[in-house]
Amino acid sequence: MVRLNSKDLLEIGLHIAEEVSFYVKKLLSDKVQLHTHFDRVNSCGDKITLFDEKVNQRIIDIFKSTTKIHPLLIISEExxxxxxxxxxxxxxxxLDPVDGSNNIRSFFTPAPNITMSLAIGYVSDLYEKLMADAITISLHKEIFRKWVFYGISGEGAYFSDGYSTIPxxxxxxxTLEEKCIIGIDLDNISEISQPLYSLISSHIIQRRLGSSHLDLCQVACGQYDAYISDSGRLKVTDVCQSYHLVKEAGGIYAFQILNKGKAAPEYSADFLTRIVNDHSLLKDLRFKVIAAGTHELFEKISV
Structure with a gap:
């Protein structure tokens, strides 16, 4: 079988994105209560919603029928x-089938910030390149809009609104003095460090969309100047796709890995292959992230 190239992989990703949007809108039209939470947790240790479960299963079913990308290794948040x-x-x-599921309310809102995110690459690259550098294409789809952000290794990052595509x-x-717009994730932080407190108290403009993927898309397209997640709550499936997109857009993206809450730099180079061999790491590994458009700003906001 002929090996699929980056264009082929992107076409598969875009097809999945459109199918997911259509599927979710149908679920809502059928009045399925997507905000329903279950008592059980997913592979990353988070409580599952009906939304997460249904979208993940729909994507898996599509990949099962897309035999041209078989045999396939899947690392799914769910x-x-x-x-x-x-x-x-x-x-x-x-695969992160649903990011921002807490934005789904128990009552109607017209366009909650919900993102489906995936990355595809070649397994051989997992063992030859450093961690997320093995990714060939990354894609983030806003489920309730036509917007898609995607990156292609060595070819840059792009945005499509459903009608046209632009780099x-x-x-x-x-500098922080240039009406700097920074996305800041403080979820589940019990104590804010002094450097981060000083940054928050300065004259920056803060933003947060309730989806880390979507926030980092804003860094990639220049809508945000930077993004900080200091909570140590981001998972492997939150980090890899956005890392690839921001890097392809010319940005700086750095992370600190935690294993059960403790710094674990020994995982930095090969955490993906380690997860393949030890599935429990999906639950144990967490990340703190700083992304910025320039080295100068990155240095100023590093906390």
Whole structure:
């Protein structure tokens, strides 16, 4: 079988994105209570919503029928590590089916900030390149809009509104004095460090959309100058896709890995292959992230 190239992989990703949007809108038209929470948790240790479960299963079903990308290794936030097709996997998929599910309310709102995010690459690259650099394409789809952000390794980052596609670049802002717009994630933080408190108390403009993927898309397209998540709550499936997109847009993206809450730099180079061999790491590994458009701004906001 001929190996799929980056264009082929992107077409698969875009097809999945459109199918997911259509599927979710149908669920809502059928008045399915997507905000319903279950008592059980997913592979990353988070409580599952009906939204997460249904979208993840729909995506898995589509990949099962897309045999041209088999055999496939899947790392999903919801269902963990699994293999599809026979033989040694040639491609890998990193999947966050629903990011921002807390934005789904128990009552109607017209366009909640919900993102489906995936990354696809070649398994051989997982063992030859550093962590997320093995990704060939990354894609973030706003489920309730036509907007898609995607990156192609070595070819840059792009935005599509459903009608036209344009290349995107990160912000050129270098200092905090330039009406700096920063996305700041403080979820689940019990104590704010003094450097971060000083940053928040300065004259920056703060933003937060309730979806870390979507926030980091704003860095990639220059709408945000930077983004900080200091909570140590982001998961592997939150980090890899956005890392690839921001880097392809010309930005700086750094992370600190935590294993059960403690700094674990020994995982930095090969955390993806370690997860394949030890599935429990999907639950144990967490990340703090700082992303910025320029090195100068990155240095100023590093906390």
């Amino acid at each position: 269902t963990g590590v699994e293999f599809m097709g026979s033989g040694c996997p040639e491609y890998f998929l990193i 995107i670049k990160v912000s050129p802002v270098r």
